[in-house]
Amino acid sequence: MRFLRTWGFCPLFLWLVLALNPIPVDGGNGPGAITRARVGLAGTIAAGALPDNDITVHFYAEDPEGDDYGPGSYIYPSDPAFAPYEGLFDLLAFRVWSGRQGDEVYFDVKIKNVTNPWVAPEGFIHPVIHIYIVTGNGANGEPVNEGPRVVFSPRYRWEFALTGVGWENSAVYRRAAAGGLQETAIVAAYLQEEDLIRLAVPKTIIGTPKANWRYYVFTGSYDGFGPGFFREIKTEADEWFFGGGSGEENTPRILDLLAPAGGRYAQEKQLRVLPGGEKACLYPVGAGRKGAFWWLWLLLPFVAAALWFFLYKRPVFSIFWYQKKRN
Numbered sequence: 001m002r003f004l005r006t007w008g009f010c011p012l013f014l015w016l017v018l019a020l021n022p023i024p025v026d027g028g029n030g031p032g033a034i035t036r037a038r039v040g041l042a043g044t045i046a047a048g049a050l051p052d053n054d055i056t057v058h059f060y061a062e063d064p065e066g067d068d069y070g071p072g073s074y075i076y077p078s079d080p081a082f083a084p085y086e087g088l089f090d091l092l093a094f095r096v097w098s099g100r101q102g103d104e105v106y107f108d109v110k111i112k113n114v115t116n117p118w119v120a121p122e123g124f125i126h127p128v129i130h131i132y133i134v135t136g137n138g139a140n141g142e143p144v145n146e147g148p149r150v151v152f153s154p155r156y157r158w159e160f161a162l163t164g165v166g167w168e169n170s171a172v173y174r175r176a177a178a179g180g181l182q183e184t185a186i187v188a189a190y191l192q193e194e195d196l197i198r199l200a201v202p203k204t205i206i207g208t209p210k211a212n213w214r215y216y217v218f219t220g221s222y223d224g225f226g227p228g229f230f231r232e233i234k235t236e237a238d239e240w241f242f243g244g245g246s247g248e249e250n251t252p253r254i255l256d257l258l259a260p261a262g263g264r265y266a267q268e269k270q271l272r273v274l275p276g277g278e279k280a281c282l283y284p285v286g287a288g289r290k291g292a293f294w295w296l297w298l299l300l301p302f303v304a305a306a307l308w309f310f311l312y313k314r315p316v317f318s319i320f321w322y323q324k325k326r327n
Helices: 006-020 294-313
Strands: 055-062 091-099 104-111 127-134 150-152 160-164 171-175 181-185 187-191 196-202 214-221 280-282 315-317 322-324
Touching: 091 214, 104 127, 104 214, 127 196, 160 196
Parallel strands: 150 280
Antiparallel strands: 055 091, 091 104, 104 196, 127 160, 127 214, 160 171, 171 181, 187 196, 315 322
16 A cells, blocks of 8 residues: 655645635735735824824725726716716725724725815715725625615625715614614715815714724715616716616616725626626625634644654554554
């Protein structure tokens, strides 16, 4: 009988480690595949500046530029209000932070081009911003309204939802004690000096963000008469509607989604139209599985001892017994 040398167990051990603890990387295989990056948004609030050491950044991620085209095919309307016909819904970065002594949590959304042709008081009007927070205690698997026309992964149900909408329609949602959702108005505004849109939510509502929270973040086009304020996507673009849609009833109305640049969770794949009328299923982004390898430190002494034994004693194994190899 041919014996199996124990060197073969080393690759097997490494394979088990990688299988049980997938490493999140850009375009990787996990829904938390967006890596942390340096903070690129100014640490300020509308009322004035805060020193960097007085704020805590709970989450930050960037999104590819030039992808406000849904699954890859959506085309801008032709009306001059949508000039320059690119970047009005292009999500570039997302940050969650709070002041160490403050009473609010801030959600910063960086959009490539922010214009306000209809003079909304918030300073922005085109992007409809939806943010859904997965804390581990959520029970909601669908958006707060029919506007996005998607569903969320059953594994990652949200507990809190934020909507940033012009004309004083911004709100935070959470489960009501009597069932259903409780809606509370919040402040959203475009900060010209920072060139970003900021949503502010009291800590009394959502608490202090945790490192393991995940986020669904996406944009649509504002339509005061559309479902959930979302503009419709048609097969052909015209003066007021986007084109490039499939013509199916399950066509997502989302233009940009915070997602990895490639891989199975890329925006284009998540927003594709599914057969049979099934809605597109979205996955959140997060900081990854921080500390997922902690248990390897406990195994390290045993692994080292086993390697020493195998290297110097040079044993061989069969299925039924072990024996020391003879010189």
